[in-house]
Amino acid sequence: MIKAKQIVKKFESGTNVLFAVNHVDLIVPKGQFITITGRSGSGKSTLLYQLGLLDKPTSGDIELAGRDVINMSEDERTFYRLSKLGYVFQDYAILPSLTALENVLLPLLMLGLPDADARRMATDAMVRVGLEDKLINYPSQLSGGQQQRVAIARAIAHDPEILFADEPTANLDTETSDMILELFLKLHKEGQTIVMVTHEKDYAEKADRIIELADGKIVRDETLRRN
Amino acid sequence: MDKLASYFKRPAGRIQSYKIGFFLALRDIKKANKWTTLLIIAVMVLTFLNMIVLNGILVGLIEGSITAHKERMAGDVVISTLTDKTDITKSQEIINFIESLKEVKAYTPRYTESGKLTANYERRTKETDHVDKSGGTVYGIDLEKENEVTGISKYLAEGEFIGPDDHDKVVLGANLLSKYLDIESPELQVLRNVETGSKIKITVAGITKEVTVKGVIKSKVDFDQGIIMLDSDLKKIANRSNNNVNSIILRLNDGVSPEYIKSLLLNQGYAEYARIQTFEEALPKFLLDLKMTFSLLGNLIGTIGIAVAAITIFIIIFVNAITRRKYIGIMKGIGVRKEAIELSYIFQSLFYAVVGIILGSLIVFLLLQPYFFSHPINFPFSDGILVATPVGTIIRAIILLVATLIAGYIPARIVVKQNTLDAILGR
Structure with a gap:
């Protein structure tokens, strides 16, 4: 579960103050698939970074899976991201010097899992995203959609509490985007909590709940379906 | 799930950082441009040779003279006339x-x-x-x-x-x-x-x-x-x-x-009745002064060589890290510890230095030293040989390794400590 209370993220430049996230309250129950949508510059990605511990809000409180994460040290935040959260970034963000399997393996090894267990879990994740035949391929040998699926496999390999995705279909064609969305829906069906930022209305409305931001504020919070 | 939960309770400690650092370094070296790798190794080999050979020849010229003095003039013990006799x-x-x-x-x-x-x-x-x-x-x-x-x-x-x-x-x-x-x-x-x-x-x-x-x-x-x-x-x-x-x-x-x-x-x-001296005591003072001066010169040139190698490594690692800033941000974003990323660059630097030192040592001991031994430099007061002792070589290798380690660590540290999100977003 995510509990965010009065989250503010502001950027100051001289006398100008820009509220990227403006006093946002949000509760996401465990297992829910929510999408955060809005126009460009509405603050949707900024809110995701605050919730996903990639950035610290200017003010406000965030609780993830019952733990106050605002006052964590840098090392604690890093370990929390490693062990409890999963990320899918907009432009695949997989490491070019590692094979597909090694990209998935990396966070598992960082967790301290024995090699054999880590390898098994990474392979399982690759099977879940349908890339069991691409284990030893390097990113340069994969299509954009395949690279994004590797990124998803990396994000889910350690069975995270929450999966964050920032515009995961932004750089993909329609067919591949549909495939990625189907993958998210499948993960959701398996009980995965997902927070996904997207500016595509069709995809946003496939989630359980849709949050729309404008100028850093929630202007729409609609539950589309219940689990 | 229970097994996984128990893993998660473990701290992602230093050993993991070393392991991951080594893993990333190995993969980066494997995927690196071969010509770039060869160029870096060539710089390290030349630096090491600069440290060993220049110093070794300078010292060797004097060592050759001292050896000649011992062999052809002064023996092991010199008994000579007292100054007032x-x-x-x-x-x-x-x-x-x-x-x-x-x-x-x-x-x-x-x-x-x-x-x-x-x-x-x-x-x-x-x-x-x-x-x-x-x-x-x-x-x-x-x-x-x-x-x-x-x-x-x-x-x-x-x-x-x-x-x-x-x-x-x-x-x-x-x-x-x-x-x-x-x-x-x-x-x-x-x-x-x-x-x-x-x-x-x-x-x-x-x-x-x-x-x-x-x-x-x-x-x-x-x-x-x-x-x-x-x-x-x-x-x-x-x-x-x-x-x-x-x-x-x-x-x-x-x-x-x-x-x-x-x-x-x-x-x-x-x-x-006589002045009794060992060979060392009887050595002409100018030879000892020359030996010290040449050794100083050799060390000075070697130090400049180390500085050049360190700057080269610094630039290479810095450029490498800067161009991979986004990936460094992503690694930090998914929870890879900063230490692991820094270590990956340190391991890469050490790899270049170790390969350079090994190749340099092979060149010195299997090629140059035997060559100078059989073809000494015809110096006016000695037959110049290449003096390269194992201890001296090890000391210089350690100096080069430490310099490389520092030169690899600093740029990695500069890039890794940048804000994670800024790195990911390329800001």
């Missing part, structure tokens, strides 16, 4: 004692006098015509004993060495002849047009005698500035009636400490 009194007693020492492999007594040479006097038609003059130490030697200790007769530049019946014949040091000392200076007193068979006049203790040049010696030790003749001849010219010599040179058996033999001689009370 004209010769070693009780020379025979000392020689008798030396002969009783089983640790002494060989010894040679030498008579020495200051001598003046005159050449080309036969061509003069007037008293004011130019006469070639020179001078140096005249060594009166026991042929057999001298050759046992120094083997000096092997270093002939021309002619032959004197034999036991070669009275009134001398061997000249090459530096007394203009044909071997290629320096044009009116102040320099050298003999022109003198070669094997030439007649010259030698003046010792006010007595002048005509002698024939039987050979010319080029040994790169003090003999090259001297005149060598039979000990009996020198005694006769210098009118020395007793058997007191001016120096006794000792060659010891392998493994015998010169200090030990010196102490035996001192215990006999011979310090009252």
Whole structure:
């Protein structure tokens, strides 16, 4: 579960103050698939970074899976991201010097899992995203959609509490985007909590709940379906 | 899930960081551009060679001279005349004692006098015509004993060495002849047009005698500035009636400490009659000064080499890290510890340094050192070799590794400590 209370993220430049996230309250129950949508510059990605511990809000409180994460040290935040959260970034963000399997393996090894267990879990994740035949391929040998699926496999390999995705279909064609969305829906069906930022209305409305931001504020919070 | 939960309770500690750092470094090296890798390794090899070879040759020039001095001139222990005496009194007693020492492999007594040479006097038609003059130490030697200790007769530049019946014949040091000392200076007193068979006049203790040049010696030790003749001849010219010599040179058996033999001689009370020194103590001070100066120069050049290598590594790692800033951000974003990322760059730097050091060492020990040993550099006062000791090489390797480690760590640290989100978003 995510509990965010009065989250503010502001950027100051001289006398100008820009509220990227403006006093946002949000509760996401465990297992829910929510999408955060809005126009460009509405603050949707900024809110995701605050919730996903990639950035610290200017003010406000965030609780993830019952733990106050605002006052964590840098090392604690890093370990929390490693062990409890999963990320899918907009432009695949997989490491070019590692094979597909090694990209998935990396966070598992960082967790301290024995090699054999880590390898098994990474392979399982690759099977879940349908890339069991691409284990030893390097990113340069994969299509954009395949690279994004590797990124998803990396994000889910350690069975995270929450999966964050920032515009995961932004750089993909329609067919591949549909495939990625189907993958998210499948993960959701398996009980995965997902927070996904997207500016595509069709995809946003496939989630359980849709949050729309404008100028850093929630202007729409609609539950589309219940689990 | 339970098993997984137990893993998650473990801290992602330092060991994991080392493991991941090594894993990432290995993959980066594997995927790196081969030409870039070769270039970096070449820089490291050249830096290492710069540290070892330049220093080694500079020191080797002096080491060669010191070795030559020991082998061809001064032996292991030097017994010489006290500064306030004209010769070693009780020379025979000392020689008798030396002969009783089983640790002494060989010894040679030498008579020495200051001598003046005159050449080309036969061509003069007037008293004011130019006469070639020179001078140096005249060594009166026991042929057999001298050759046992120094083997000096092997270093002939021309002619032959004197034999036991070669009275009134001398061997000249090459530096007394203009044909071997290629320096044009009116102040320099050298003999022109003198070669094997030439007649010259030698003046010792006010007595002048005509002698024939039987050979010319080029040994790169003090003999090259001297005149060598039979000990009996020198005694006769210098009118020395007793058997007191001016120096006794000792060659010891392998493994015998010169200090030990010196102490035996001192215990006999011979310090009252002669100056007793080990080879090191008797070394000319200029050689020690030169050795120190050359070593300093070598270290200075080596230090500049290290600085260049460190800056090169710094730039390479910095450019590498900057161009991979986004990926560094992503790794931090997914929870890879900063230490692991920094270590990956440190391991990469160390890889380049280690490969450079190994290749450099192979070049030094398998190629350059044997080459310089069989083809020494012809230096005026020594045969220059490449001195590269294992200990010195290891010390320089460690210095290079530490410099590389620092040069790899700093840029990695600069890039890794940047804000994670800024790195991911390329801000």
